[in-house]
Amino acid sequence: MTATPTPRVTIKDVAARAGVSKGAVSLAFNRKPGLSEATRERIFRAARELGWAPSPTARTLAGSRVDVVGLAVCRPARLLGLExxxxxxxxxxxxxxxxxxxxxLLRLxxxxxxxxxxxxxxxxxxxxxGSILVDFRADDPRPAVARRLGLPVVxxxxxxxxxxxTSVWTDDATAVTExxxxxxxxxxxRIARVGGAAALGHTAIRTAAFDGAVRALEPPARAWQVATDFSGDAGARATRSLLTAAPPERPTAIVYDNDIMAVAGLSVAAEMGLRVPDDVSLLAWDDSQLCRLTHPTLSAMSHDVHGFGADVARTLFEVITGEGPGSHPVPTPVLTPRGSTAPPKV
Amino acid sequence: MTATPTPRVTIKDVAARAGVSKGAVSLAFNRKPGLSEATRERIFRAARELGWAPSPTARTLAGSRVDVVGLAVCRPARLLGLExxxxxxxxxxxxxxxxxxxxxLLRLxxxxxxxxxxxxxxxxxxxxxGSILVDFRADDPRPAVARRLGLPVVxxxxxxxxxxxTSVWTDDATAVTExxxxxxxxxxxRIARVGGAAALGHTAIRTAAFDGAVRALEPPARAWQVATDFSGDAGARATRSLLTAAPPERPTAIVYDNDIMAVAGLSVAAEMGLRVPDDVSLLAWDDSQLCRLTHPTLSAMSHDVHGFGADVARTLFEVITGEGPGSHPVPTPVLTPRGSTAPPKV
DNA sequence: GCGCACTCCTTAACCGGTTCAGAAATCTCC
DNA sequence: GGAGATTTCTGAACCGGTTAAGGAGTGCGC
Structure with a gap:
C-alpha cells in the first residue's frame, strides 16, 4: 500500500479555474448573497470539472458548523451485539x-x-x-455537562x-399499562414482568407503571417484577425462577422488557415442559423481526425503532440550529398480538 | 439551549502559560526530539492546568494523521438490526x-x-x-478505488x-468442511445448507466448500443448497421448502449461514411438527448468545466476533503505518455442539 | 581564542477553508 | 453629469495546529 501522492485539489484550484478569488468560491458554495448568478454558475462548473468539494476539516477549523454528530452507547459489548x-x-x-x-461518530x-x-x-x-444521549439513569451527569459546554444534544x-x-421519548408508562x-x-x-437494568430511568418508569396498572385491576391481580441486565441469560434465569413455583404461585403471563429476553423465556418454558401460550403467555417489547421467527411467534409491544431514530436525529438538527428545549413524544408502542399470548388454560 | 460561548483554550494559551512558543508545545505533544526534559514537563503542566488537548481538526488540517477510521456497511436497515x-x-x-x-465513522x-x-x-x-471494507462481491469496485486513492484499508x-x-479472514472453507x-x-x-446472499464472495466460498465436502463423503451423500438474503424470513422460507418433501427426499441436517436463519429454521421445524434434533439436525454459524437461548440450544460454528473486529482494527493500524499488503487469517470457527444436532432418528 | 558541533528553542510559512472590510463597477435619481 | 446607493468581487486576517529553517547559547578540541 504505497500511498499514491494523490494530487489534492483545493479551493484555490477551483478559484483559479473559475477566474475568481477563494472568497468567491466560498460564497458560492455556502449559498451566500453577493455573487452574480453567472459567476456562481461558473464557479460550480469549475468545481464540477475538478471534482472538488469543500474540505469539512478546513470548514470546521474556520469556525463554521461541524458535520458530525456523536453517539456514545454504554452497554457491555456482548449485550450490544445482541440487542x-x-x-x-x-x-x-x-x-x-x-x-x-x-x-x-460512534463510541462504546x-x-x-x-x-x-x-x-x-x-x-x-x-x-x-451535537450529540445523541441515550440510557438515562438517576443522577445522570450528562445533562449538566451538556449545559455547561453549550453542547447541542437531544x-x-x-x-x-x-x-x-430536549428529549424524544416513547410513552412507556402508557404502553406498559396497555x-x-x-x-x-x-x-x-397472575402477571409478571422481567424488566431491564434497574439503574436505567426508563426501567424505573416501566416498573412504576406496571405496579400501578396491576393495582388498578379489578378483580385484583397478583404481580411479580424482576430486574435484569437485558441479556438473554438473565431473561432465562428470571423466567426459570418465576416458573418453578407451583401453579397457584406461578404467573400465567410474563412481560419482557426486550425481545431477546422474551425469546429466552420462550425456550425456558419449553425446557420446563410448559406450553406457550396455554400454560403461560409471553409478551415482548421492542418488536424486532426476531419475534416473528420463534414458535410460537411472540406477541409484542411494537414500535418503529427505525423511525424513532430518524425522529431523534431530526430533533437534534433542530437543537443545533437553535430551537429551544422541547419534548417530542413519539407514538406509543402498540400491542401486536401473536401466538404467545392467549387466555390462561390453567 | 443557549450556546454558552465556551472560552476555547488553544495551543497559544498553553504556550503563553509555559513561557514558550507554539512550536515548542507542538513538539512536546508529539514527542518529538529537540526539547529539554524540563521544558517538556513545564509544557505538560501548563496544558494540564488549562485542560488543553490538541484539536484533532487542526492537526488533520496541518497535514498529520487523521484519527478516524471509516466503516461503511451495506445491508438493508431491517437486516442489520437483526444481525x-x-x-x-x-x-x-x-x-x-x-x-x-x-x-x-459509521455509515450505512x-x-x-x-x-x-x-x-x-x-x-x-x-x-x-483509513477504512475497513466488508462484504466483498465479485467485481467489487472498492479495491481499485482504494488503490487509486492510496487509501489505507483492510x-x-x-x-x-x-x-x-491486506485482508483479515476466517477460513470459511475449512469450517464448512468440518x-x-x-x-x-x-x-x-442428506445434508442441506441455507446460505447467505449469493452475490457475496464468502457465500460463494462456502457454497463451493460445501459442495466439495459433500462430494468427498464416503458413502456418498445427498446435498441441497439454497441462497437467501440472510434474513430470518428467508431462512424460514428456505427451511420450509426443504422440509416439506417426504422423508427420503428430505434433508436430515441443515447448516445455516448465520444464527438468525437458524433460529427461524428451528421454529419452522416446530411449526411443521418435526423434532429437533431427532427428525432434523440444525447447525448455525456466527455463534451469538442467541444460539444458547433457543430450545433446543443451537449447535454452531462459533468464532470470536469481538476478537475478529479487534484483529481487523489492529491490522488497519499496521496498514496505516505503512506495512505492505498481507493476509491475516484468524482462527477457523470451531464447532460447538449443542442440542440441535444428533444422529438422525429417521 | 576560534571554529565547530550540538542542544534547545523560535520564527514564519502552511494546511484549506470562512469572513469581513472595503474597492471597483454599475445603477439610480434628480 | 455627479452624488449616493447597490451590487459584485477581492484581499487579508484568521481558525489551531505542524514543520522546516534558522538562531542563540553551550561545550569541546586544538
Whole structure:
C-alpha cells in the first residue's frame, strides 16, 4: 500500500479555474448573497470539472458548523451485539444524517462518567456538532455537562429523566399499562414482568407503571417484577425462577422488557415442559423481526425503532440550529398480538 | 439551549502559560526530539492546568494523521438490526480504536458503488485515515478505488476476493468442511445448507466448500443448497421448502449461514411438527448468545466476533503505518455442539 | 581564542477553508 | 453629469495546529 501522492485539489484550484478569488468560491458554495448568478454558475462548473468539494476539516477549523454528530452507547459489548434495538436505531439516525451529509461518530463507553468526559473532549476538539444521549439513569451527569459546554444534544428518554434537555421519548408508562390491561382482559390474574437494568430511568418508569396498572385491576391481580441486565441469560434465569413455583404461585403471563429476553423465556418454558401460550403467555417489547421467527411467534409491544431514530436525529438538527428545549413524544408502542399470548388454560 | 460561548483554550494559551512558543508545545505533544526534559514537563503542566488537548481538526488540517477510521456497511436497515454480528464486530473494532484514541465513522450504504464514492469523498476530505471494507462481491469496485486513492484499508474477506488488499479472514472453507464431516460422522447422509446472499464472495466460498465436502463423503451423500438474503424470513422460507418433501427426499441436517436463519429454521421445524434434533439436525454459524437461548440450544460454528473486529482494527493500524499488503487469517470457527444436532432418528 | 558541533528553542510559512472590510463597477435619481 | 446607493468581487486576517529553517547559547578540541 504505497500511498499514491494523490494530487489534492483545493479551493484555490477551483478559484483559479473559475477566474475568481477563494472568497468567491466560498460564497458560492455556502449559498451566500453577493455573487452574480453567472459567476456562481461558473464557479460550480469549475468545481464540477475538478471534482472538488469543500474540505469539512478546513470548514470546521474556520469556525463554521461541524458535520458530525456523536453517539456514545454504554452497554457491555456482548449485550450490544445482541440487542437488535441499537443497530436499528442507528440506521434510523443515519437515514436522516445522510440527507444532510452528516456522519455519525460512534463510541462504546463503559459508563456515563466516561461518556461525559468523551462529550467534553469531542466538543472542545470540535469533533462533533451535537450529540445523541441515550440510557438515562438517576443522577445522570450528562445533562449538566451538556449545559455547561453549550453542547447541542437531544436526549432519548422521558422528560422526567433528562434534566430539562430536549428529549424524544416513547410513552412507556402508557404502553406498559396497555400491556397489563390486555393480559387482564384475556383473563390473566397472575402477571409478571422481567424488566431491564434497574439503574436505567426508563426501567424505573416501566416498573412504576406496571405496579400501578396491576393495582388498578379489578378483580385484583397478583404481580411479580424482576430486574435484569437485558441479556438473554438473565431473561432465562428470571423466567426459570418465576416458573418453578407451583401453579397457584406461578404467573400465567410474563412481560419482557426486550425481545431477546422474551425469546429466552420462550425456550425456558419449553425446557420446563410448559406450553406457550396455554400454560403461560409471553409478551415482548421492542418488536424486532426476531419475534416473528420463534414458535410460537411472540406477541409484542411494537414500535418503529427505525423511525424513532430518524425522529431523534431530526430533533437534534433542530437543537443545533437553535430551537429551544422541547419534548417530542413519539407514538406509543402498540400491542401486536401473536401466538404467545392467549387466555390462561390453567 | 443557549450556546454558552465556551472560552476555547488553544495551543497559544498553553504556550503563553509555559513561557514558550507554539512550536515548542507542538513538539512536546508529539514527542518529538529537540526539547529539554524540563521544558517538556513545564509544557505538560501548563496544558494540564488549562485542560488543553490538541484539536484533532487542526492537526488533520496541518497535514498529520487523521484519527478516524471509516466503516461503511451495506445491508438493508431491517437486516442489520437483526444481525448480531455487526454490532459485536463494531464493538471489537472499537476496543482497539479507543486505545489509540481513534474514532469510528459509521455509515450505512446501499451498494458498493455508493460506498466507493463515499470512500473517495471521505479520503479526499481527510475525514478518515483509513477504512475497513466488508462484504466483498465479485467485481467489487472498492479495491481499485482504494488503490487509486492510496487509501489505507483492510479488507475483511478471503484474499481471493479482496483484490490484493491486506485482508483479515476466517477460513470459511475449512469450517464448512468440518461442519459437513461432523454431520456425516453423526450419520447424516442428506445434508442441506441455507446460505447467505449469493452475490457475496464468502457465500460463494462456502457454497463451493460445501459442495466439495459433500462430494468427498464416503458413502456418498445427498446435498441441497439454497441462497437467501440472510434474513430470518428467508431462512424460514428456505427451511420450509426443504422440509416439506417426504422423508427420503428430505434433508436430515441443515447448516445455516448465520444464527438468525437458524433460529427461524428451528421454529419452522416446530411449526411443521418435526423434532429437533431427532427428525432434523440444525447447525448455525456466527455463534451469538442467541444460539444458547433457543430450545433446543443451537449447535454452531462459533468464532470470536469481538476478537475478529479487534484483529481487523489492529491490522488497519499496521496498514496505516505503512506495512505492505498481507493476509491475516484468524482462527477457523470451531464447532460447538449443542442440542440441535444428533444422529438422525429417521 | 576560534571554529565547530550540538542542544534547545523560535520564527514564519502552511494546511484549506470562512469572513469581513472595503474597492471597483454599475445603477439610480434628480 | 455627479452624488449616493447597490451590487459584485477581492484581499487579508484568521481558525489551531505542524514543520522546516534558522538562531542563540553551550561545550569541546586544538
Amino acid at each position: 437488535p434495538f441499537y443497530m436499528e436505531f442507528v440506521s434510523g439516525v443515519e437515514s436522516v444524517l445522510v440527507e444532510r451529509s452528516c456522519s455519525l 463507553v463503559r459508563g456515563q462518567d466516561e461518556e461525559a468526559g468523551l462529550l467534553e473532549s469531542w466538543w472542545r476538539g470540535r469533533q462533533i456538532g 436526549a432519548v428518554g422521558h422528560p422526567s429523566l433528562t434534566g430539562g434537555l 400491556a397489563v390491561r390486555y393480559l387482564a382482559a384475556l383473563g390473566h390474574r | 448480531p454480528f455487526y454490532m459485536e464486530f463494531v464493538s471489537g473494532v472499537e476496543s482497539v480504536l479507543v486505545e489509540r484514541s481513534c474514532s469510528l 450504504v446501499r451498494g458498493q458503488d455508493e460506498e466507493a464514492g463515499l470512500l473517495e469523498s471521505w479520503w479526499r476530505g481527510r475525514q478518515i485515515g 479488507a475483511v474477506g478471503h484474499p481471493s476476493l479482496t483484490g490484493g488488499l 461442519a459437513v464431516r461432523y454431520l456425516a460422522a453423526l450419520g447424516h447422509r
